Amino acid sequence: MNYIPVTELEKEAMLKEIGISSIDELFRDIPEELRFKGDLKLPKGLSEYETRKALIKLAKKNTDMNQLANFMGAGAYNHYVPTLVDHLLSRSEFYTAYTPYQPEISQGTLQNIYEFQTIICELFGMDVSNASVYDGATAVAEAMVMACDKKKNEIIISKGLHKEYRETVETYANGMGFTVKYAELEDGITPVDAYEAQATDATAAYVVMYPNFYGCIEDIQKIAEAAHARKALMIVSVSDLSAMGILEAPGNLGADIVVGDGMPFAGPLSFSGPNIGLIATTDKLARRLPGRICGMTVDTEGKRGFVLTMQAREQHIRRAKASSNICSNQALYALANNITLSTLGKYGLKEMAENTLTNAHYCRDRLLEIDGVEMLYDQPFYSEFAVKLPIPARVLQKHLLKSEILGPVDMGIFEKELSNVGLFFVSEIRSKDDMDRLALAMEVIINEQKFI
Amino acid sequence: MSKNLFSQTEALIFDKSRPGHKAYFLPEMSIEKLDKYRVIPSHLIRRTEADLPEVSEIDVVRHFTHLSSKNFGVDTGFYPLGSCTMKYNPKLNENTARLPGFSWLHPYQPVETVQGALQLMYLLQVSLAEITGMDKVTLQPAAGAHGELTGIKIIKAYHDSRGDSKRTKIIVPDSAHGTNPATATMAGFQVIEIKSSPEGDIDLEALKAVVGDDTAGLMLTNPSTLGLFERNIKAIAEIIHGAGGLLYYDGANTNAIMGITRPGDMGFDVVHVNLHKTFSTPHGGGGPGSGPVGVKEFLAKFLPIPTVEYVDYKDKYKFNYDVPETIGRMKSFYGNFPVIVRAYTYIRALGADGLKKSSEYAVLNANYLKKLVGKHLSVEAPDRFCMHEFICTPKNIQETGVHTLDIAKRMIDYGYHPPTIYFPLIVEEAMMIEPTETEGIETLQDFAEVVGAIVTECKTYPEMVKTAPHTTYVKRLDEVKAAREPNLRYRKPIVV
Ligand SMILES: Cc1ncc(COP(=O)(O)O)c(C=O)c1O
Numbered sequence: 001m002n003y004i005p006v007t008e009l010e011k012e013a014m015l016k017e018i019g020i021s022s023i024d025e026l027f028r029d030i031p032e033e034l035r036f037k038g039d040l041k042l043p044k045g046l047s048e049y050e051t052r053k054a055l056i057k058l059a060k061k062n063t064d065m066n067q068l069a070n071f072m073g074a075g076a077y078n079h080y081v082p083t084l085v086d087h088l089l090s091r092s093e094f095y096t097a098y099t100p101y102q103p104e105i106s107q108g109t110l111q112n113i114y115e116f117q118t119i120i121c122e123l124f125g126m127d128v129s130n131a132s133v134y135d136g137a138t139a140v141a142e143a144m145v146m147a148c149d150k151k152k153n154e155i156i157i158s159k160g161l162h163k164e165y166r167e168t169v170e171t172y173a174n175g176m177g178f179t180v181k182y183a184e185l186e187d188g189i190t191p192v193d194a195y196e197a198q199a200t201d202a203t204a205a206y207v208v209m210y211p212n213f214y215g216c217i218e219d220i221q222k223i224a225e226a227a228h229a230r231k232a233l234m235i236v237s238v239s240d241l242s243a244m245g246i247l248e249a250p251g252n253l254g255a256d257i258v259v260g261d262g263m264p265f266a267g268p269l270s271f272s273g274p275n276i277g278l279i280a281t282t283d284k285l286a287r288r289l290p291g292r293i294c295g296m297t298v299d300t301e302g303k304r305g306f307v308l309t310m311q312a313r314e315q316h317i318r319r320a321k322a323s324s325n326i327c328s329n330q331a332l333y334a335l336a337n338n339i340t341l342s343t344l345g346k347y348g349l350k351e352m353a354e355n356t357l358t359n360a361h362y363c364r365d366r367l368l369e370i371d372g373v374e375m376l377y378d379q380p381f382y383s384e385f386a387v388k389l390p391i392p393a394r395v396l397q398k399h400l401l402k403s404e405i406l407g408p409v410d411m412g413i414f415e416k417e418l419s420n421v422g423l424f425f426v427s428e429i430r431s432k433d434d435m436d437r438l439a440l441a442m443e444v445i446i447n448e449q450k451f452i
Numbered sequence: 453m454s455k456n457l458f459s460q461t462e463a464l465i466f467d468k469s470r471p472g473h474k475a476y477f478l479p480e481m482s483i484e485k486l487d488k489y490r491v492i493p494s495h496l497i498r499r500t501e502a503d504l505p506e507v508s509e510i511d512v513v514r515h516f517t518h519l520s521s522k523n524f525g526v527d528t529g530f531y532p533l534g535s536c537t538m539k540y541n542p543k544l545n546e547n548t549a550r551l552p553g554f555s556w557l558h559p560y561q562p563v564e565t566v567q568g569a570l571q572l573m574y575l576l577q578v579s580l581a582e583i584t585g586m587d588k589v590t591l592q593p594a595a596g597a598h599g600e601l602t603g604i605k606i607i608k609a610y611h612d613s614r615g616d617s618k619r620t621k622i623i624v625p626d627s628a629h630g631t632n633p634a635t636a637t638m639a640g641f642q643v644i645e646i647k648s649s650p651e652g653d654i655d656l657e658a659l660k661a662v663v664g665d666d667t668a669g670l671m672l673t674n675p676s677t678l679g680l681f682e683r684n685i686k687a688i689a690e691i692i693h694g695a696g697g698l699l700y701y702d703g704a705n706t707n708a709i710m711g712i713t714r715p716g717d718m719g720f721d722v723v724h725v726n727l728h729k730t731f732s733t734p735h736g737g738g739g740p741g742s743g744p745v746g747v748k749e750f751l752a753k754f755l756p757i758p759t760v761e762y763v764d765y766k767d768k769y770k771f772n773y774d775v776p777e778t779i780g781r782m783k784s785f786y787g788n789f790p791v792i793v794r795a796y797t798y799i800r801a802l803g804a805d806g807l808k809k810s811s812e813y814a815v816l817n818a819n820y821l822k823k824l825v826g827k828h829l830s831v832e833a834p835d836r837f838c839m840h841e842f843i844c845t846p847k848n849i850q851e852t853g854v855h856t857l858d859i860a861k862r863m864i865d866y867g868y869h870p871p872t873i874y875f876p877l878i879v880e881e882a883m884m885i886e887p888t889e890t891e892g893i894e895t896l897q898d899f900a901e902v903v904g905a906i907v908t909e910c911k912t913y914p915e916m917v918k919t920a921p922h923t924t925y926v927k928r929l930d931e932v933k934a935a936r937e938p939n940l941r942y943r944k945p946i947v948v
Contacts, residue, residue, distance in 0.1 A: 002806040003540050003732075004813045005892035011813075014820040014893060018837075023812045026819055026837045027712060029681040034713050041582050045803025048544050055797055059553025061568030063561070072558045075784055080478060084509065086550075088516040096525030096541050098533060098735035101872075104924040105864055107462075108523030109737040112516075115465050118941040122502040128940050131738065134594035137784040145638075164784040171756070171780030175608055175640030217496055246488060248498050261784075270549075271557040271569050272785030273740065273792070275594075286938070292738065297934035300919075304461055305926035309934040315597070315630035316875070320643040325634035328595040328728065331738030335516075342465050343512050346504045348476035355478060358486040380492050397562055409560045432482045 001047055063401070065269075069434040071363075071407030073384050073425025074213070075136065075162050076272075077240045077264040079352060080429050082343045085336055086267055095332055099292070103307045109331065110306035113294035116338040123244040123341075124258040125251025126280035131292035132329040133277030136261030137165040140207065140237050141172035142279055142324055143257045144180075146288040147233045152204035154179035158190035160212030161237060163414040169207075178204075188216040188377025188386075192226045205233040205257075210250060211243060215384030215423065216377055224254025233257060233285075240383050241265060241278075242427070245353025247382065257281045265340035266333040276333035287313060290324030355428035356383045359435065363426045366439035370446060376421055384425045386411060391449040393422040396442065399449070403441040405434075460925070462518045466942050469505035475512050503944060522925060523737070524869050530895050532821075534841045534872035534884025535629065535677060537707045537729035539814075544801065545732065545794035554793050559785045563770055569789070570769035573760045576796045577744070583807065584703065584723045585716025586746030590755045591787040596704060598782060599724030599743025600635040600671070602756060605779040606722055606747060607669045607698045608639055609754040613777055619668035619697070623659070627652050627678060627876040632671045632702060641668060648878055651833045652678030654688055667697040674718070675705045675839035677876040678832055679818065679884070689719030698722065706730040707888065708815055708839035711808030721748050731795035742791040756782045813889035814840040817896060821887050824900030828907040832879060841886035843879050846910070854910040854917050856881040861928065862909070862920035866902040 006014070015021060027035070046054060070078050089095060093108060100106030100113075113131045120129035133139050144155050155173075157166060159182050166180075173180045183194035183206075195206050206227040211217045224234040236250035238260035250258045259279045266274035281289060287310060295309035315322040344352060360383050367373050372390035389396055393410035400407065412419025426435065488497055507515075525531070531538040549555065557566055577589040593599035604622065611619045622636035627648045636643045646658045653676070670692045674682045682688065692699050701715040703725035710730070715723045727733050728741035735741070747755065757778045758771035771786075802810065815838075822831055822842040830847040846856060860870035860883065872884040887896060909916050921927065 001801050002809055003542060003890045004809060005890065006813055006816070010893045011816065014816055018819050018823050023816050026812075026815050027681075029683050029836065030713050031683065031686060034685070034718055036585075036711060036713050036717065040711050040804040040807065042579055042799065042804045042807070045806045046801055048801065051797060051801040052544060052548065054800055055548040055793070056551060056553075058568040058572050059548075059551040061571065062553040062557055063565040064552045064556035065558060066552050066556045070558060072560050074560055076559050078558070080476075082476065082509075084513055088513065088520070090546070091517065091520040092527035092541075092734075093520040093523040093525045095734045095736050096527045096538075097523050097737045098531075098536055098538065099738040101533070102524075102860070102864065102870055103929050104861070104921050104926055105522075105524035105869065106737075107926060108519035108521070111462060111464070111519055111522070112737075114941070118464075118466065119502075119504060121941050122504060128938075134598060135783050135785075137781075138594070138598075162784065164781060167757075167781035168783055171605065171782060172638070174780070175605060176638065177640060217492060219493070219496065221495060244498075244502060246498055247492070248496050249502070252499070253496075268555040269558055270555045271566065271789040272559045273594075273788035273790055275784065275788075286940070293940060295934040296939040297930045299927040299929050301927055303926055305929045307929045307931050307934045309931065309940075310938065311935075315634035317630070318634070319630050320633035320637045320645075322630065322634040322637070325597045325601060325631050325638050326595070327597045327629075327631050328735070328739040328741040330594070330736075330740045332734075332736030332740060335737065338465075339512065339516055342505050342507060342515075343475045343509070344504065345469075345474060345476065345506045346501045347506070348474065348478070349504060350498075350501055351476075351478055354485065354488065355481055357488055357491070358481065358483055361486050361491060362483045380496075382492075394562075401562065401565065406558060406561060413560070428478050431479065 001045055065406060068404050068406040069430065071424050071426060071438060072409050074409040074423055076269045077425060078269055079242050079264045079427050081265060081267050081340055085339045088339050089332060089336055094335060100308060103305065107305060110294050112335050112338055114296060114306050116334045117294060119338060119341050120278050120280050124280045125249025126258055127283040128286040129280035130289045131294060132331065132334045133279055133291055133326055134330060135275035135277045136237065136259060137168035139259035139277035139279045140165050141169045142290045143235045143259050144169055144173065144178060145324065146257060146285060147205035147235060148178050152202055153177060154181060154202045155205045155207055156181045156183050156195050156198045156203060157207040158183045158209060159185045160190055160214060161207060161209045162213045188214050188379045189218050192222050195223065195226060199230050203230055203232045205235045207235045207237065209237045209239055211239055211382045214377055214386045215381040216379035217382060220250055221253040242353050242356060243382050245349035246357060256285065262333060262337040266336040274333055276330040276337060288323055291326045291329055352428050359428060359430050360426040363424065363435045366435055367442065370443045372446060383427055384423060386421050386423045389420050389422055390446055392419050395449060396422060396445060399445040400441055405438055405441060464942055465505045465515050468507055468511055468515065471506060473506045473508045475507055475509040529867050529869065530891060530899055531869040532871045532885045532887050533869060534886040535704055537886060537888055539732055539888040540890035541732055541734040542798065545797045548797045549790040549793040567769055570760055572796050573792060574762050574769055576792055577760060579799050580725060580744055581746055583710055584725060584746045585714030586723055587749040588752040588755065589744050589746040590759060591744045591792055592756050592782050593743035593745055594783055594788050595739060595741035596724060596726045596743040597631040597635060599745045600631055601638055602745045602782050603700050603722040603724055604635055604639040606751050606754045607700065609777060609779050610698065610751055611668055618666050621666050622668055623662060623670045625654060627676055627878045628671060628673060629677060652676040652680055653682055653684060656684060656687060659688065659691055663691055663695040665696060667695050669698040669700050671700045671702060673702040673705060675708050678843050679838040679841035680833055680836060681839055685718050704729060705840060708811055710811040711804060712811055721751060727791050727795040732798045733791045733794040740788045740791055742788045753777045754779050756780060810889045817887040817889055817891055818842055821885060821896045821900060825903050828904045841884055843882050843884050845879060845881045845883060849907060849910050852910040852914050854914050856883050858917045858920060859906055862906045862917045864921040865923045868899060
């Protein structure tokens with residue numbers, strides 16, 4: 001099939017108007033030896049019905065979370081997203097538009113960005129947010145670019161930052177001439193000394209995850225004080241965004257740049273990709289932000305309206321000297337975040353966070369009743385905790401699936417020596433029954449496996 | 453009181469907040485609530501709630517429905533935004549991306565439980581490799597610019613792996629999209645800008661003058677940003693390769709060439725395509741996009757991790773983290789998967805025939821429209837056939853004092869989204885028109901007629917054009933004020 005509305009007859013009329021007799025003539029600028037001969041080796045096209053069938057068949061080869069009780073997080077956190085979100089996202093005036101280059105007919109997108117920027121600033125306790133970057137990992141990389149310059153060209157990152165974020169930052173740093181150093185964890189959190197041991201005059205920023213990759217809540221205030229004493233910036237990467245319903249906003253604890261990922265509020269996790277990189281900062285650093293920023297202004301009749309602004313930072317104006325190369329971002333998920341967080345509101349987010357905290361702790365207590373299961377670190381946590389298991393996490397995972405339970409994340413995929421560590425994520429949507437079932441199934445599996 | 457929704461300013465969601473209103477219902481807790489002060493150090497507990505709105509469900513739904521009515525999408529009307537390929541976004545793709553078997557997956561699920569997702573990714577990789585004439589593809593990049601950065605880093609890794617550290621320069625034509633030079637800088641290269649001919653072709657002499665043993669590569673858009681096929685492409689490839697550099701293909705304009713010619717066959721070493729352009733995935737008001745990168749075999753060992761592989765003897769798919777000289781990782785997880793599902797659906801539905809036909813008709817529509825619009829405005833390269841887009845300017849009506857911006861704004865009054873304006877930078881007053889293959893002949897005719905009508909207005913009543921748009925709910929907006937007095941977020945009025 002195809003989506004071409006022009007008929008054969010119409011085509012003939014068009015060719016006539018152009019003054020040629022075949023479409024092929026239009027391609028005469030392409031040197032003959034470069035013309036592709038024959039057919040692309042692709043499966044034959046299908047009708048709409050057949051295509052849908054083919055895709056359903058592929059989808060069926062996956063086990064989706066709706067059939068399971070999910071205990072996996074590690075950067076992809078499954079919280080409640082109201083039904084209305086996808087309905088509103090699906091209004092095609094939103095999703096079939098592009099970047100609001102023509103503000104007079106893009107006020108819907110623009111007002112959304114303005115509201116989104118406000119909500120992100122509220123969550124993080126910051127002055128300014130942009131309209132999004134790709135994901136949480138590239139947001140840390142962009143924050144590094146904001147913080148570093150020729151003289152201050154190194155950053156010190158806590159080992160408690162998500163492994164994939166660290167790898168991404170390294171990729172970005174390599175080539176830009178920035179050095180990435182690491183502050184080691186001690187009992188699951190990053191002591192100030194671990195940063196201080198690495199710091200030099202060239203240190204541009206300290207980076208920490210809040211709560212960190214192992215679920216532990218870092219004391220970002222202490223770290224920020226130490227960073228500032230060194231004239232370095234404090235970059236905080238928020239892991240599970242819903243934590244902002246319970247944990248102090250990083251901006252109120254000394255952060256200069258706060259980043260995160262709005263994936264939990266964008267809709268179903270979709271394997272990967274409804275990610276949305278959040279990045280917010282102080283008024284002072286606003287002009288170093290990457291990407292689109294929306295501002296309020298007035299029209300020629302004095303009516304309130306919104307435009308993209310401070311564009312002198314961006315690639316289409318600054319080209320080789322731009323603050324980033326980003327052009328398309330994750331706008332649709334900014335809309336989703338605005339809708340979800342507006343729906344939850346002030347008290348919904350708080351309730352979500354408090355219920356998550358309660359559930360995660362209940363679940364932890366249940367799991368610790370099992371012989372041989374211990375906390376990896378004994379630190380305050382929010383929605384995630386890592387436990388040492390008497391069997392490989394991968395084996396546990398496999399057997400739990402039979403009980404329709406997904407999780408935990410096998411920490412061995414990030415650090416080989418942690419293959420007996422499972423990272424459990426528990427949110428407000430897990431029922432007591434889910435958690436009891438998990439504890440029970442785990443106990444049985446561990447007892448069986450221990451003797452194999 | 454009656455209100456005209458469409459002329460009314462929509463209050464901010466924060467202004468609609470009323471204490472006690474709520475729109476959320478979380479699962480009832482059957483466990484006693486934990487006292488947060490028992491488990492979290494008190495100075496790390498939030499003292500004041502984030503000031504999110506308190507609204508009811510109907511308020512939320514109406515608010516965003518109203519906002520949507522203040523937006524223009526492809527579904528609203530003709531959207532000939534050059535370089536962005538605003539083709540129709542098939543509804544089928546929206547449904548397949550939302551199949552629970554694709555949408556309710558966690559990225560760290562055991563691979564046995566996501567074989568269908570991996571197979572889909574693998575099949576899309578293979579399809580894109582075939583369409584572009586490359587050997588291996590990664591779907592990780594989240595947009596075109598992200599693909600560029602991935603590709604340029606691969607070029608850097610290649611030179612580094614050979615100990616060839618003096619290659620510090622990337623050549624970029626002055627007609628290039630802003631992301632090209634910005635990307636080269638982010639990858640640590642010095643950007644050498646070269647002039648293009650007035651028709652947007654690379655000036656071979658200028659190119660020869662700048663290449664040397666410090667050339668890491670050339671970034672090229674072909675068809676060029678003027679919508680013309682670079683006729684000297686083979687000579688360009690020879691000059692760059694002859695100097696030891698590599699060729700990077702910005703595939704933003706792939707919609708002109710599917711099944712007709714392939715970057716791989718033109719001599720390019722690295723390519724990115726935009727799934728949100730060529731492969732029909734919606735632009736989402738600015739994203740998400742997806743910018744897969746294809747490379748020739750000799751560069752495959754530098755691809756970002758993880759790659760998606762097919763394990764023949766097991767008939768299984770897997771993630772491979774063991775890529776010996778990988779540039780590293782470009783983002784968390786694997787790419788914008790819902791976009792990937794949509795693009796795969798599109799390719800599966802169209803097949804080789806449908807894709808080729810799409811390119812043919814994209815080029816037909818562009819040339820037809822160029823012909824019609826050319827009756828009213830100056831077109832660039834009038835004697836050449838354009839590819840999927842063309843550039844026109846109001847040079848022929850310069851004396852009216854009307855600018856491209858004005859004409860663009862006036863188009864809005866007639867129900868169209870304006871074309872891309874003031875890009876490429878090398879054409880003064882450029883208007884870049886890309887109709888795409890999903891528009892019918894009448895739409896093109898009507899649009900051209902409107903261009904004619906606006907040109908007449910420019911001559912008879914230029915004020916009408918210079919002050920457009922007149923029919924929108926906001927008129928031209930004060931961008932200078934927005935930049936000088938930044939108001940980037942709402943703050944609650946302080947009540948005294
Ligand atoms: C020629 C060209 N190159 C690169 C890009 C960047 O693509 P993206 O916005 O997906 O990052 C664009 C997008 O507008 C483009 O038109």
